Amino acid sequence: MRDLIRKLPKVELHLHLDGSLRGRTVLELAENRGLELPTYSLEELMEYLQVNDNCNSLAEYLEKFELPLKIMQTKEALTRVTYELIEDAALENIKYLEIRFAPLLSTEKLNAEEVMKAVLAGIEQGESDYDLQANLILCCMRHQDPSKSIEVAQLAIEYLDQGVVGLDLAGDEANFPPEEHEEAFKLATEAGLHRTVHAGEVAGAESVKKAIDYLNAERIGHGIRSNEDKETLETVKESGVTLEVCPTSNLHTNVITNLVQHPIREYYELGIPVTVSTDNRTVSDLTLSQEYLLLYEKLGFSLTDIWNLISSGIKASFITKEEKEKLIVNFKDEFKNITDYSL
Numbered sequence: 001m002r003d004l005i006r007k008l009p010k011v012e013l014h015l016h017l018d019g020s021l022r023g024r025t026v027l028e029l030a031e032n033r034g035l036e037l038p039t040y041s042l043e044e045l046m047e048y049l050q051v052n053d054n055c056n057s058l059a060e061y062l063e064k065f066e067l068p069l070k071i072m073q074t075k076e077a078l079t080r081v082t083y084e085l086i087e088d089a090a091l092e093n094i095k096y097l098e099i100r101f102a103p104l105l106s107t108e109k110l111n112a113e114e115v116m117k118a119v120l121a122g123i124e125q126g127e128s129d130y131d132l133q134a135n136l137i138l139c140c141m142r143h144q145d146p147s148k149s150i151e152v153a154q155l156a157i158e159y160l161d162q163g164v165v166g167l168d169l170a171g172d173e174a175n176f177p178p179e180e181h182e183e184a185f186k187l188a189t190e191a192g193l194h195r196t197v198h199a200g201e202v203a204g205a206e207s208v209k210k211a212i213d214y215l216n217a218e219r220i221g222h223g224i225r226s227n228e229d230k231e232t233l234e235t236v237k238e239s240g241v242t243l244e245v246c247p248t249s250n251l252h253t254n255v256i257t258n259l260v261q262h263p264i265r266e267y268y269e270l271g272i273p274v275t276v277s278t279d280n281r282t283v284s285d286l287t288l289s290q291e292y293l294l295l296y297e298k299l300g301f302s303l304t305d306i307w308n309l310i311s312s313g314i315k316a317s318f319i320t321k322e323e324k325e326k327l328i329v330n331f332k333d334e335f336k337n338i339t340d341y342s343l
């Protein structure tokens with residue numbers, strides 16, 4: 001089953017660039033720039049980049065981004081880490097990928113335009129070497145001033161149709177409510193940019209409702225606490241938003257204490273569109289195939305269920321209707337060849 005899942009064509013929609021750097025690359029890029037690292041042993045370095053079983057909160061989890069962000073301050077680094085992420089995804093047969101990152105967190109030396117061009121160059125190289133299409137989602141950060149979010153929205157709009165497809169709100173959900181960033185998401189909506197918002201991860205159902213009501217979210221990052229309030233659950237169902245669920249990440253941020261408690265099955269059975277992602281490959285030491293295997297082994301998802309999750313991901317992706325239809329047809333063929341399953 002492990003091998004079969006790895007071979008299945010997949011999409012991943014919730015994946016942070018800064019949480020998915022290869023350890024060896026962090027070492028090499030730091031050495032090239034003469035940057036000081038807490039250790040130069042790869043094994044020890046991974047402890048700074050990955051969570052362990054003692055991680056107790058989202059705040060602790062977010063500390064794992066400090067070192068990658070120190071590295072992601074040059075054009076060379078940005079292009080390389082983007083390319084490598086596409087390579088890692090392609091090696092487990094991901095065919096469509098939405099990579100998200102906060103461009104303003106890489107502007108210690110570069111300007112935002114340089115940051116965008118460097119990341120887009122990584123995508124272009126990745127797409128030319130692998131059979132994978134990738135797009136970008138730009139992240140506004142909750143803790144930053146709302147004017148920064150407007151700046152990110154304007155940047156996303158500038159690069160709309162040139163590799164950027166959406167806007168996200170990420171960061172400390174517990175202390176910074178979504179409505180402060182309403183203006184940025186209004187601009188995005190008006191310009192035809194797609195919207196996804198991290199909500200219902202650390203904060204409760206109300207945060208999900210606000211993401212839909214104030215930020216016009218089409219997808220919710222996590223959203224797993226939507227079931228804490230009946231009205232919110234109804235809103236989620238009626239609005240047709242898709243939940244981007246990342247089970248292992250939820251375990252690592254302590255939103256759930258045991259994978260078997262994860263509500264993904266409940267949402268799936270309620271008919272709420274759900275797509276599965278890793279959130280951060282390096283922080284959680286995870287691949288998308290491993291995530292699907294967990295659903296199969298621990299949460300009773302059959303191969304047909306897995307196909308339904310993958311096709312939900314295609315439907316919720318921020319690409320055109322024609323591109324989605326093409327992916328569905330190609331995926332069905334590939335699925336049939338791999339599994340002998342007729343969908």
Ligand SMILES: [Zn+2]
Nearest residue numbers: 016198221279
């Ligand atoms: Zn996330």
